[in-house]
Amino acid sequence: MIAIAFPSPPPTTAELETLRQEVRAFLAAELAHLPPRERVRSWMGFDASFSRKLGQRGWIGMTWPKRYGGHERSALERYVVLEELLAAGAPVSAHWIADRQSGPLLLKYGTEEQRCEILPRITAGECFFCIGMSEPDAGSDLASVRTRATPVEGGYVVNGTKVWTTNAHLCHYMVLFCRTGVQEDRHAGFSQFLVDMKTPGITVRPIADLSGEHHFNEVVFQDVFLPRSALLGKEGDGWKQLMEELAFERSGPERFLSSFVAMVEAVRALRDAPSDAAQAAIGRMTAQLVVLRRLSRSVAGMLQRQEKPDLQASLVKDLGGVFEQEVADIIRSLVAVEPSLGAKDELSATLARLVMLAPSFSLRGGAREILRGIIARGLGLR
Amino acid sequence: MSEHLLKDTVSRLFEALVTKELIEAMEGGLWPREAWAQCEELGLPRVWVPESAGGYGVDPAEAMEVVRLVGQYAVPLPLVETMYANRLAAISGLAIEEGPTTFAPVHQRQLPAMRATSGGWHLRGALESVPWARWARHVIVLAQAPEEQRFYLARVPSHSLALEPGNNLAGEPRDTVRFDLVLPDTAVASLPEEFGWSQWEGAAAALRALQIAGALTQVLDLSVQYANERVQFGRPLGKFQAVQQNLAVLAGWVVTATAAADIGAEALIEGPTLLPIAVAKARTSEAAGSAAAIAHQVHGAMGFTREHRLHTFTRRLWSWRDEFGNEGYWHRQLGRLTFAAGADGWWPMVTATPYVKAQIA
Structure with missing residues (x-):
């Protein structure tokens, strides 16, 4: 028998429902002036000040350890907050990627220094992330990624181009997925890096979507030097880390x-x-x-x-x-x-x-x- | 471990019992006496009866798994009907009798009237599409006394019925029964006040939803197996991306139906409420047709023959999706609930726990 298990979800509790009511009351007040035509952007709506307010309420990085600015709440509590934000059409785009995947990636694979420096800023709603996966010649086929980080004294030099990078022009960091290996196996020789978007050599160019709006970008890396400390996880483990990240994303x-x-x-x-x-x-x-x-x-x-x-x-x-x-x-x-x-x-x-x-x-x-x-x-x- | 014991035992029994020949024989008009006896021996007819009323203390969640397995193996017996009839008898305080039992009416417009007379309870009715009536020893009939809100259950012995045979698309008996009789007090019981037509119909719908979900898992299995075995253009069908994409969509329908049926089963265990049961039957009924269409496309002409097993499941799906309300019927019920909740009450309704209790209009 083919069995695709979807176990019964954990039941709700009085505490979860109290949290839900808190979120609803907060949203009713905060979004009172945001009309449906704006809310319909859903998680594409960007509002840095709204993200900061969510951070102040403790609703970003909810499940992360307190020593990194998190709140050590359960995944179910986080789920309640997320679904309430989405149902209301709250403008959550600014912090969404960091909360959903970049933060958890840092928690799992980041160095202590990376975690201490960045995670508290994410949970405060003050530090935003973009995803450096797709390229001009690598959309669905991520194994075709060509951007390369070449080892040099003290770190790496990156050359290549990323596209469809949502909010790259507004974000503080990118998690970059690129080649580091000599051996060009389809799934080997990739690594992930934590890239400060202010690093010299990075150029962000807007790409308008079909309605003329600007959220996507092209991000060009030209001889961008990344210190060794920018490596996220192990060199060569990029593909495995990426697959884990996608389960959170999907x-x-x-x-x-x-x-x-x-x-x-x-x-x-x-x-x-x-x-x-x-x-x-x-x-x-x-x-x-x-x-x-x-x-x-x-x-x-x-x-x-x-x-x-x-x-x-x-x-x-x-x-x-x-x-x-x-x-x-x-x-x-x-x-x-x-x-x-x-x-x-x-x-x-x-x-x-x-x-x-x-x-x-x-x-x-x-x-x-x-x-x-x-x-x-x-x-x-x- | 123990929680899967019954499920495993029943799976093994059905696996051994339900052959192509058995199903053909049932469709040809033979009562599968030996198969029924083996199910009885395992206690399946009383698996959903509370211990206090003569059951075996089986967890209701396990009883729901038995219902799913009846669909998964296309068991040609009135097992689900007997389980439900015995459950109803237990709730109302009627004695539980041996043998295959069914329930009626299926359609609200045929709800019979019952009157207390000096000689007993007078009951008269003509009820269509009664599942498995020709082989049932008793029919548990839902009835309402005029001037009373309360519903009654009556146990009607099959020898006192006039019967006109009919079948659904899968050749399962769906007979018309007529009766005009007087029943003794021992054959009549009143139902709890909160039990009405919506509970009666809702429970039956949730059970069919589970059967549909069970049959769909088998349809997916058969389709994947066929795609991996059948070679065309020098490679198995399953190597073709077009076929893979279709099978992925089929898997999506199976997952949808399974989750929907789970929602209905949980509601049945907690006490039937409209929203989850409507969701269960609406989604499984829609999945039934969409999934069957893909399965047949993948199976090609082979699956269109009587020879291949696929039709055993797809003909059941095409029948069960319309029994106890098709998706259109339940969508309208859900629409009424949604508009009653209003635009801003919609999301709170979806997330409400426990689910909103509401009567069917």
């Missing part, structure tokens, strides 16, 4: 809640006289939300127990991406509304942003075809 609630703000606005628009078709379509979304949330919480439980749910994480991201991308068309089938970013009508503006963001939902964090390839391998095909 299963969280941001993989099925990206369109939730638009869904809420659709219900608001339909509430006075919902047709039978509207009841069925919105009811179906409720069913999808409840099931995806269970699957995602199940993976959170596995990560908490130090298991390696790579296959499950890929399934959650694939299923979540399909759901998030359907939303705009379902809303269009129920409400006659023409999308326009500048519209007075809130649903029109919200839908406009969603339609133009949606193609990224099945690209970022692993393209749909790649995820399905991972799932197929997990089934015993290939």
Whole structure:
């Protein structure tokens, strides 16, 4: 029997629900003036001052040790905070990557010096990270990465180009994935580095997305000297570390809640006289939300127990991406509304942003075809 | 260990018991007497009956696993129906009788009326699509007395029924039964006040959801196995990316259905509430059709034959998805709950624990 285990997620508790209410009250106050057309950016919305406030509340780096500025809370408490932020459409982009993957990577593979210097600044909501994985010739195929760190006296010299680097122009650090090995095995000879974005030789150039917005960048490394202390983990272990990082990246609630703000606005628009078709379509979304949330919480439980749910994480991201991308068309089938970013009508503006963001939902964090390839391998095909 | 003991034992029994021949014989009109006897010997009909009412003290979560296995092995017996009927009898205080038992009605519009008369309880009805009625010794009938909110259960012996046979797509009996009779007090019991049509239907829907999830795991298994064995253009089908991508989508449906059925099963154990049960049946019913379509595509013409086993599961899926409410029915129920919660109450409803209790409109 093929068994893809999704154990029952840990049950909620009174403490978790109290925390949930605290987060809701905080968000109701903090986001009162942020309209749905802005909230619909979901975790692409950047607001450094909002991230600082979250840091002050103790809601960044929640599970990390106190000696690094963390709060030693459980993965489930963190999950509650994350899903509440996403459901409300809070602008969390500034600290999201650091909290989700760069911080945990530093905790696991960083030196004591790296941890002490950087983690407390992340939890304060003052230090932001970007991901240095993709390159012009290496998108889904990360084994084709060509950026290279060449060992020199006292450290390394890096040359190469990274692309699609979200918020590179606003971040303090990048976790760089590049080649260090002589032996060019497909998965050997990679390493990860902690790169201060102010290091001389780094050039950040904007890449506008299809709607003209600037969040992506191209990051060029030209003879960038990195001290030996910038190495993250072991030289040559980069691929293994990267795979672990991706499990954190793929299963969280941001993989099925990206369109939730638009869904809420659709219900608001339909509430006075919902047709039978509207009841069925919105009811179906409720069913999808409840099931995806269970699957995602199940993976959170596995990560908490130090298991390696790579296959499950890929399934959650694939299923979540399909759901998030359907939303705009379902809303269009129920409400006659023409999308326009500048519209007075809130649903029109919200839908406009969603339609133009949606193609990224099945690209970022692993393209749909790649995820399905991972799932197929997990089934015993290939 | 012990928590999987029953599941393992039952899996082994079904594995040995349920052959292609047994399923064919049932569809041909033969009652699988020996298979039933072996299930009875293992105590499966009473596996969901509380110990206080004559059960064996089995954890209800294990009973739910038995239901899933009935789907996974396409067991051609009214096991789930008997488990549920006996459970209902136990809740209401009716004596639990031996032998295959079923329950009716399936459709709310056919809910029969019951009247107290000087000679006993008068019950009259014509109930369609009653599962396995022709081979059941008793039918547990849900009825309502006029002028009363409360529901009653009646045990109707099958010899007092007029029966008109019918089948679902998988050849499982779905018969019409007619009765007009007077029952003694010992055959009638009132249900707890909070038990009404939505609980009756909801529990049945959650059970079918588990059967669907079980059958889907088998469909995935068969499809992966076939893709790895069948060679075309010089390599196994499973080597083709187009086929791999389809099978990954199939796995997604199976995972969805399994999680949804788990949500329903937990709700059944905690006491049936509308939201999780609606989610369970809605998602499994949608998964049933989508997954069956992919499985057939992967199996090609071979899977379209009577010879291959795939249809044993897909015909059940195409039947079960419409029994006790299809996805459209449950989506509308969920839509009503969602609009009642409102735009800003939607997320709190999704995260609410325990789940909102609400009556079906």
